[in-house]
Amino acid sequence: MAGKSGAAAAVPLGWPSLGAAELDAVAAVFRSGWVAGAGPACRAFEEEFARACGVGHAVAVANCTAGLHLALLAHGVGAGDEVIVADYTFPATGHAVLYTGATPVFADVRADTGTVDPDAVAALIGPRTVGIVAVDAAGLPADYAELGELAARHDLFLIEDAACAAGATYRGRPAGSLAPVAAFSFHGRKGITCGEGGAVVTDDAAFAAKVRKLAAFGLESAWNRAASTELPVPVFDEAGYNYKLSDIAAAIMRVQLTRLPELLAARARVAQGYAELLTGLDGVALPGVPDDRTTTWQSYLVTLDPGVDRGRVAAHLREQEIGCNFGTYASHVQPVYGARETCPVSADLFRRQLAVPMHAELSEADVERVAIALRKAVENSS
Structure with missing residues (x-):
């Protein structure tokens, strides 16, 4: 192992693995002039990250909480709905449900893995339940075979909170492909990081487009509009959010993904x-x-x-x-x-x-x- 701290130095709980290659990538973005979100570096990272997850689409966002919020909104979650959430997790997962006006209903976890117990989920399904958010606890995937069967049987959506799980696998499949939709974090304590950041991944092109629009105020991205030879004037037909990931952060993530x-x-x-x-x-x-x-x-x-x-x-x-x-x-x-x-x-x-x-x-x-x-x-x- 290449040590960050020597025998007499402090041993921190977490430490990001960032270096010269990441700095070079940031410098390249500076030279490009496009440092805002949803630009060319973001698009390139999204394509690369989707491939790494074994899915067709990725949308880079500001953080995993934003990604979960967008995924829930794209599923149409709102006031009066209940979403079953794995209990043993940083409260961002439950917060994302609250942001929609819905109610998080917390399901107990397995003692051996800390991941949500499918039996506990099954016991909580009721008339207001619309979906399930499983959590890959500390990077360990949940029991997606059982959870997927439950979701299908009760016509519920299933979201993988893969905040900590980039690179993990379940039955040979990569995290991100274990549920129809997944959200990742690139926070400083995660395995790959740009300080703060996240992504929503899915095989559903229409769902990805909905998430992308909601992440950028409800508009097509400025980068796409800038490529037009005309002068498109966008129309706001819904209130989206400013949840974009900057191209500076995306450039860092492109290097981190290779590592x-x-x-x-x-x-x-x-x-x-x-x-x-x-x-x-x-x-x-x-x-x-x-x-x-x-x-x-x-x-x-x-x-x-x-x-x-x-x-x-x-x-x-x-x-x-x-x-x-x-x-x-x-x-x-x-x-x-x-x-x-x-x-x-x-x-x-x-x-x-x-x-x-x-x-x-x-x-x-x-x-x-x-x-x-x-x-x-x-x-x-x-």
Whole structure:
């Protein structure tokens, strides 16, 4: 592993893998004069990313939350509707439902994967249910065979929240192709990043066109209009949003996409190092990956026994300048939603999971340092 931090330096929880090639790509955009959104760099990235996802269309957007919002709007979601959402996720997923005026209904997750439990989804389907948003938890795809069957049986849409999952697979198929529509994030802690950004991907040309229009105020893109030999005057026939990704960010993403295999391999080596060094540690359960899928290891989440004081463990790690955090949120307990559902598995993971450093810049020495510190912290915190 190419280390970002030496043995005596801080070991951050996350770190972007950006360098000279990305800077050169940005410089090229500067020279082109088109730095705004939805320009030539965006179009090129969209084509490349759609191919990587095994689908026909991609629309680059400002972030994954915007992508989810657009996907829901393109499905016609609105006030009075209910959308079933995986509970154990950053609340952006539920927020996107709220933005449409609909109600998110939170479904519990599997204890072994943190992904949404299809049985929990089935139990929540009611007369107002219009769709399901599954989440690829920390880059691990959900159970799309079962979820797809449920959606088809009840005439519901299915969206893959693939925020963390670029490069993951499920039964040999890439993330992005696991549901009819998917949304990705290119936030700084994701496997590939331009700081902030996202994409909506689909095989449905009409759906992609709807998303593209909604992402640009409800208009055809300025880049397309600029190519006309006439003077087209656009007409606003619906209120869209300014959710475009800048060409500066898209240029970075084009480079990052070419580096995706190496970056995923580096994260996998980190995960393997943790497994070798932490297996058998009393009080700690390590993450696993079902045989029918692969993960991006966007985060490395250990689950502490109930008798282990997570706060004390975290304090010890941070005293050693080792980054850590809780896993993610049990969305249904967040006051913003006023949710009626109970999700005991998600709530339990919310209390007990701990994220330790995971990124492509960690060295073997970093991994060993984290493992030693975690072992000591757990042994002293029970």
